[in-house]
Amino acid sequence: xxxxxxxxxxxxxxxxxxxxxxxxxxxxxxxxxxxxxxxxxxxxxxxxxxxxxxxxxxxxxxxxxxxxxxxxxxxxxxxxxxxxxxxxxxxxxxxxxxxxxxxxxx
Numbered sequence: 001x002x003x004x005x006x007x008x009x010x011x012x013x014x015x016x017x018x019x020x021x022x023x024x025x026x027x028x029x030x031x032x033x034x035x036x037x038x039x040x041x042x043x044x045x046x047x048x049x050x051x052x053x054x055x056x057x058x059x060x061x062x063x064x065x066x067x068x069x070x071x072x073x074x075x076x077x078x079x080x081x082x083x084x085x086x087x088x089x090x091x092x093x094x095x096x097x098x099x100x101x102x103x104x105x106x
Contacts, residue, residue, distance in 0.1 A: 048074070 056066025
């Protein structure tokens with residue numbers, strides 16, 4: 001039987017930070033792409049803030065937990081994004097806000 005920690009450590013070490021950025025720059029990323037990405041980022045941000053707060057409240061934790069999760073998830077996704085075709089929104093990491101509510105039940 002394989003060690004769970006070993007698998008987790010190897011899976012985490014396999015992630016190459018900024019790999020999506022490197023791929024985009026090699027594929028001819030230009031000014032038009034940057035403008036579109038900024039608009040897309042602002043759109044996701046406008047949606048992510050109320051969505052993260054609503055999911056936190058629905059999970060039974062304070063709304064700031066949802067904001068923390070959205071911020072941390074955004075940073076992690078930006079650093080470890082798989083490709084330019086990968087869409088990772090604020091709901092991808094909401095299991096983090098469920099942890100405080102589950103640990104209080106124990």
